[in-house]
Amino acid sequence: MEQKLQVGIITATHGLKGEVKVYPTTDDPGRFRRLKKVILDNGKVSVDLEIESVKYFKQFVILKFKGLDDIEQVEKYRKASLYVTRDNAVRLKKDEFFIADLIDMKVVNEDGSPLGTLRDVITTGANDVYEVALDEGGTVLIPAIKECILDVDVENAVMRVHLLEGLLDLQ
Template sequence: MFEKDKWMSIGEIVAPQGLRGDLRIKPSSDFPERFTKPGKRWIQKTDELPTEIKLTKGKLIPGKSIYVLSIEGVSTRSSAEEIIGWKLVIPIDSRPMLSKDEYHYHDLIGLEARSGPSKALIGYVTDLIKGGNDLLEIELVEGKKVLVPFVKEIVPEIEIKEKWLLINPPPGLLEL
């Protein structure tokens, strides 16, 4: 049986690179060694069990947020094309420990977004958009999606175990 909560996506195979089976990976992890250090990894097709693979080499493409990986057994462009859309995953219990005020992407998705002194439910976190300043995508209870800067001044409190975060948006932010 597929146990989705035991695995965490760290990237997606988005395209082949060249003719020798190399793969372009769009990362969803801030730990580059997951894409550059050779060793055991797993890939996963949607709703299937992960398949163990061996990463033989990996590098970041300069100026882009894309890694190019070589995987044992994937040696042609056509074999690379067969796994486009698959996820690169890790066992959730292998996540590194983080410092205070650092969070794993996987832990933020699905949190209740609350606001105001009463901490009223206003929506749910649906995505974290990486960039110069990270943004939380919040789907408000009325169905509209908004982007909220993921900074301490606007998101002052996060309770992972209780599955919620507090948002103190400046006037007008949730109406954009």
Template sequence: MQLEDCYFLGTITKAHGYKGELNVHLDTDEPDAYKNLESIFIEKNGLLVPFFLKKAKLHKGNHLRIIIEDFEDPETLIGRSIYLPLETLPPLDEGQFYYHEVKNYSMLTEEGVVVGEIVNVRDTTAQDLFEVNSPDGKEILIPVIDEFIVSVDHNKKTITVSLPDGLLDIF
């Protein structure tokens, strides 16, 4: 399994108890979708290594407690990232998208003006941001706000936005 075929699910943060349980912080809005995980991929030395789970139980919001089958030293996995295959993502409603899907989409205004190409979605800041390269090579940061997004066309690979007056002038 290659990293580009997977999505980041969370990070192993610490051991719990003495029976091999690990605490995973899930990076998701829907932690309930992962309470019955049977297997995961853990990034180790740049590779994704599959592990089967003996147990996966939700704990306090976005935390999952897991026990990995037949693994002698689970504490060596603390701090590692967990991934799942992209095909395991639940389907979305019309007009919704996963951040990884819109990479390389064109962003247009309602008037059809090209804002640029989405090269990334930054989700490590207080406000998630579309990182857009404008046609003249400038980096533009557009907040990911439902009110700004008019439509998403997965077939044409476009996102149409309605931006506040003057937002693009900042860049």
């Protein structure tokens, strides 16, 4: 289980006073107002940062970090990811899961026989769709609805599914 969860990616600097433009990778960009700290990771360096201010501009979040007060200090963090610890993550409702916990999960049929590995979660308007790489080759798209997703065991990284008639025929 992932201990850090991505909440955004710094896309650019914003102004001259150390603000950055962040593309939110969370389904609730409003959560940035409640966040106090994030972990910035650009692949080379991982830094804990305290959020000083939050603004919104179109689909972006504008963040200002304490102690980073000019464009020179934040420019090097362009394209860096922002994470929160699991302790600071949003509380999930029943039958909700973090995408990071689902990726690479083993998927089995309702009788327990192996089906494949969950490779991607596609977010659509109505419901998410799970892309499963089949053990036999190929992929299947499974809608994330109660009729199909019978059980998700995050601790053991196993999802039990019921394949609706015709899903495997569409490959």
